[in-house]
Amino acid sequence: MIIAFFLTPKQDVIWLSEEATMRQALEKMEYHRYSAIPLIDEEGRYTGTITEGDLLWKLKNTKGLKFENTNRIMITEVPQHMNNKVVRINEKIDSLIDLAKTQNFVPVVDDNGVFIGIVKRGDIIEYCAQLINARGEN
Structure with a gap:
């Protein structure tokens, strides 16, 4: 099975441009309840x-x-403490398992490195649970 099966496409993903401000990040995270x-x-x-945590x-x-002046801080000025690893769209599901242990989501890129979406940890866990249940190993 390939990663494309689990992909949440970019148009359905909440993301930020590097041109965003810290305030925009805070508000988007609050509105969507994302961490x-x-x-x-x-x-x-x-x-x-x-x-x-970065914010x-x-x-x-x-x-x-x-908070009132976070609109003056560009998101690129906020140090990132997490280094999410990416996968390419044509990789197999196996490459997601290890990443999902430490990442809420795994960013997916095409062969040119362009962001095309994410795979959510929950979708990976659900897939693994279905495999276990199909084998009758409860």
């Missing part, structure tokens, strides 16, 4: 993942920074 969001550059390439550490460690 991490992929970052995409102007060429459509995945460049990283911004997390709630909190930036707020804590930047003198004078308050």
